[in-house]
Amino acid sequence: MTAQLAAYTTSTGEAFQFWVLGTIAVIGALCTVFMKKAVHSALCLAGTMIVLAVFYLANGAYFLGIVQIVVYTGAIMMLFLFVVMLVGVTAADSLKETIKGQRWLALLCGLGFGTLLIGGIGNASLKEFNGLGRANANGNVEGLATLIFTKYVFAFELTGALLITATVGAMVLTHRERTERAKTQRELAEQRVREGKHVPPLPAPGVYARHNAVDIAGLLPDGTPSELTVSKTLRDRGQVRDVSTEALSDLKALEQRAEDRLERSNSGGSNSGEASK
Amino acid sequence: MSFPLLTATAVLPALGAIATAAVPAAKRTAAKWLALIVSLGTLALAVTVLMRFDPGGARYQLTESHAWIPEFGVRYELGVDGIAVALIALTAVLIPFIILAGWHDADPLETGSKRWRPTQGFFALILAVEAMVIISFEATDVFLFYIFFEAMLIPMYFLIGGFGDRAHEHGEETAATQRSYAAVKFLLYNLVGGLIMLAAVIGLYVVAGNFSLTEIAEARANGSLHMATSTERWLFLGFFFAFAVKAPLWPLHTWLPNAMGEATAPVAVLITAVVDKVGTFAMLRFCLQLFPEASKWATPAILVLALISIIYGALLAVGQRDIKRLVAYASISHFGFIIMGIFAMTSQGQSGATLYMVNHGISTAALMLVAGFLISRRGSRLIADYGGVQKVAPVLAGTFLIGGLATLSLPGLAPFVSEFLVLVGTFSRYPVIGIIATLGIVLAALYTLVLYQRTMTGPVKAEVAHMPDLRVRELVVVAPLVVLLIFLGVYPKPVTDIVNPAVKQTMSDVHKKDPQPEVEAAK
Amino acid sequence: MENLIALLVAAPLLGAAVLLCGGRRLDAVGHWIGTAFAAASFVLGVVLFADMLGKSPEHRTLMQHLFSWIPVEGFQANVGFQLDQLSMTFVLLITGVGSLIHVYSIGYMEHDERRRRFFGYLNLFLAAMLLLVVADNYLLLYVGWEGVGLASYLLIGFWQHKPSAATAAKKAFLVNRVGDMGLSIAIMLMFTTFGTFAFGPVLQSTGDAGEGKLTAIGLMLLLAACGKSAQVPLQSWLGDAMEGPTPVSALIHAATMVTAGVYLIVRSGDIFNAAPDAQLAVTVVGAVTLLFGAIVGCAKDDIKKALAGSTMSQIGYMVLAAGLGPIGYAFAIMHLVTHGFFKAGLFLGAGSVMHGMNDEVDMRKYGGLRKYMPITFVTFGLGYLAIIGFPGLSGFFSKDKIIEAAFAKGGAEGWILGGAALLGAAITAFYMTRVMLMTFFGEKRWQPDEHGNEPHPHESPKVMTIPMIVLAVGSVFAGAFFGIGERFVKWLEPVTGFEHGHPPVSALTVTLSTVAVMVVGVGFAYAQYGRRPVPVVAPRGSLLTRAARRDLLQDDFNHVVLVRGGEHLTRSLVYVDHTLVDGVVNGTAATMGGLSGRLRKLQNGFARSYAVSMFGGAAVLIAATLLMRAV
């Protein structure tokens, strides 16, 4: 009777867990798609994956739940983060669409696909849930192991080969053979001279002593900021702080203050003078 | 299990093609000799087939049958009747001459030319074509036939597009453009035909449940396989379309002048004398046997088209300024005769058509190869660039004249026999068409003699004044063809004896009897 | 004995093969080889003739079956020979005159570097012509028929470095092909009517076939005869054919080949006998041509072309006679034989004149040659007397009989045909006298040519004059030999049949009027050309003269209608093929190209766009699956 029941419904606890964590998972997924920065996307995805791990556990897939956390959230997502760091922030991060009609088509297709998929599931007769009680009787890991090493042994061996190949492939793809000697500092300097641009080192960021932070562009004599002074990554991220106006107003304030002080001294002087007069 | 002679006949040139292609580039001459020897070996095998074939025996002989794709009932089935034997022999006879005539056609050009010409490839491709043509003649499985019917296009495409005449009157750039245009046109025309045929082949499978020509034909004959009239007609049209493109029948002919004009003369011979024959052969073997009722239904229309081909091709040949295109249009006219003979549905017509296939192969080969020798000497295909060659190179002119006379069906040369049989066969059933077709012989005389007059006679032009006469190699090519033309013109009995029983069979397939002479009918 | 027939044909054929394939090393002896083979053939002919004479008239036919040529279901063509009196006559004429002309050519072609080839062609011609006359069925006859056409083509165009010769050769072959078309249709008709085309079965079963069919066959045979024998409307090639060397004109275009049409009609006599309409057409063609040729002959200044016109006219007589049925067949052949002698003699004479006159052919530049070349003058003169029908010479006997037979046709037809023939005789006398007077009489009119070479007329060598003498003897005595006692008629009767014609007036009256019109014709010619000097430059002449000079405008008609029209037709067809037939295909290709150009824009190279289409496709697939399940 209970088994029967378990087939159709779940415990209230699980229902509660589903609705709460399910919401989080969907939000996480949406954030993955719509977050501007790749790091944020990665973090949101990691969150969704952890939620999914919990769902696996709830569905009796204990081994998979743990693997999900260890392999996916632990290994794969970290790999993503490394690559994000390696690649840095690029203009590709922008959510602005460049292909005409792409976004609308994508949303339309997504909507249609989703509707159809959900409609399809709704239509299917998925009433009977047998539950994993019997299958997990000897323990989930043991059950899986039995299957993997008997029925799916060939597939399993193949995945081994696949992983090895993937590893080797990744190495081949990312490894860059140096075919020529690296240029020395001197040679680089000479090249710069030959090309005739930026003979001296790139100008330093920062304006005056007050703002020497790397994200603040140096100002040209007319007061406009020079992009050259800020690193490319910051520029792509749009994290350059333009202080030209601020600096000008600061300057003005400084002059004002100096004047004030001078005036004060003047006026003080005059005052005193007056006073003395 | 006896020795698979038919397979061997097709496999030998195929292996030869591979071997020739594998010869290292430096040993160009060795590749040529290899190709020649292989083609002669194939000829020997074909002669064996001819010997082993018993004209009075079963319809299909030397048969071989193995399962190939059992899921679809596709079998590797070979067998030859008299018509196929004659055409296999023709192919095997012509290929050595084609190879020998094209001995220097694929040599690397002088330094400074950008064109790359792989010599081995040229000969390997010719052998590949030979293998495919031979197996097309042998296949009695519709699917097997279809595969090689289509596969032939690949080597032909490269032969047309890759190897043009050494010199061209419009310069190398234009020549390359025109060549690739011709090759693509050839490919597209034949592919379209082939695809429509593929649809019909599948349709046939759906209706009949297997691909075996013999089984289907037998089932058709004894009534166990019924086809709706419209189904039969559609399937017939599907098959016929492909064959009419290949043959080629007006108005599907325009690829032939381009292809023959741009290809070297030996390749042009390969196209018109060998490859195109598969089209007319297939009409006789597949259209008539598989769809006898539809064939009879379509006969009037086809005869009219064939008649148009005859007259139209001849008239256009008269108007050509290019030697090779002229021969191409003449071939269109001759193919009109062949198709007319097939669909006249008389013994004389069909025997004549089969004989015509053989004779046309030989006569066109003679004319075209000599024309090729002529063109290679002067570097131009334009008729106007020649004049007075007879005075300078009498043997070349003489053989050219004999080739021309064969083309205009002079009695005493082989094509006359076949042309007359076709005309008689057509006339006895369709007098008006027969009489109009007879006009073709006048037009044939016109274009041939105009060609001869403009190129060979008259004052000697300065450019041809030092033209050498035929060389030994060229003479070796032409002389046997001329001898064959005369021999088969005087004594065609060896061929007709082989062909007659097969034609009799075909006539009974379509349930047609020859019309009775009036005098006997009156009695 | 039968086996000799094949040898008869084979000998010259072998000669041709040897000479044409032999190459340069035979150059020195080629002409002797050619002549030897021709002579061998003649000897064989004589042997066969002697044998034939030894048998009774009904059993003189020899048959030889060689081999089965085209054996096809329901269609049996054999290579077989039939030698009867008719064929025998031709064999002797062909080999006899042929051998003489071979001998003559040895001298005539002496300075031609391609003499060996010339003899090869002559041998080829002999073989084809012999095949034509000894074949036992129409298809084999057709082989010979086209074979002589080929030989004629090769020989007319022998000096093919001259464009005019090459063109004339082509024209001859083409016009002949039109006639050949007639013959092939006739054979096809025979096949559908009788199921065979061997002489024996066809000619014996004419009674079983309908008259319509027979008339059709007859008309087609007539078309063939018109082509080969240069009868109106296919006569235009013969004049141009004179471009060939003169021995060729003598042998092929006067004595033998052009008479093949007459042979064909006489051979097919049974068919014509059963088809009176076809017979009438034959007589009409003959009568028209005999006048046409005669008129043309009057106007030509080229000696060979004048003789060609005469040939046309004389063959017109033969065709006319052949069209009269059994009353005329024998006379047609008799005139053919005598004509063979005197016309060949005339041509050889003309050749001899040209030989001595630096190949000048314009009679207006001759004059007074009788002093310079007496033998030629005498032989030519005898030929001349023979052709105009001077009493006692051969032409008199044969032509008179034909005129008689024409009158004997009876009714209005008889009067018209007879009248035409009589008128023809008068004109013949006129133009031949003209030729004679312009060439051999009067003052010398030749001048140095542009290179300053003045002709030095001289008699030809013996090798040329002897054949001329032999032929002249033939022209004098053949007629009398054949005609007296109806020897020739009796000889041919078993083959062609014979009926005595009954002219509405007595035979003597006809003969006398023939002689009378001949005298009138000669008188006219003398008045015009003998009594006053002949101008070197041709006067403008009357409208008829000018038209006759241009072959009565028939060539112009051909040129405008057939040549020009044909050129326009082929050119426009080339255009149509290029733009329309090819255009439809190329247009389809262009449309497809344009369409795919549009479709190509969808392939923008952005992976995400492709992903959208994949995703959309997946959605559509799901929708389709659901729909299928729902249905």
Added chain:
Amino acid sequence: MNPVNYLYLAALLFTIGATGVLIRRNAIVVFMCVELMLNACNLAFVAFARMHGNLDGQIIAFFTMVVAAAEVVVGLAIIVSVFRARHSASVDDASLMKL
């Protein structure tokens, strides 16, 4: 609650992932979205395993994970090398197929 809801959730996540693939230009994010889709499938497999009462679904999910891991490794390697060559991780920049 009916466990079918897991399937709905899986469908939803899958669709979101797919839409993300189409919308984002950064190849790394596109990859993440692909991972999201794979995970959604895994959830469905696990739910199906529960439904049918056997472990085959879980096995498939397990294999998916393995394959996904391999794919990520190779894919990221490709992204890195493309980035090195073209200094861009935008999928739109790799449009050489465009005519």
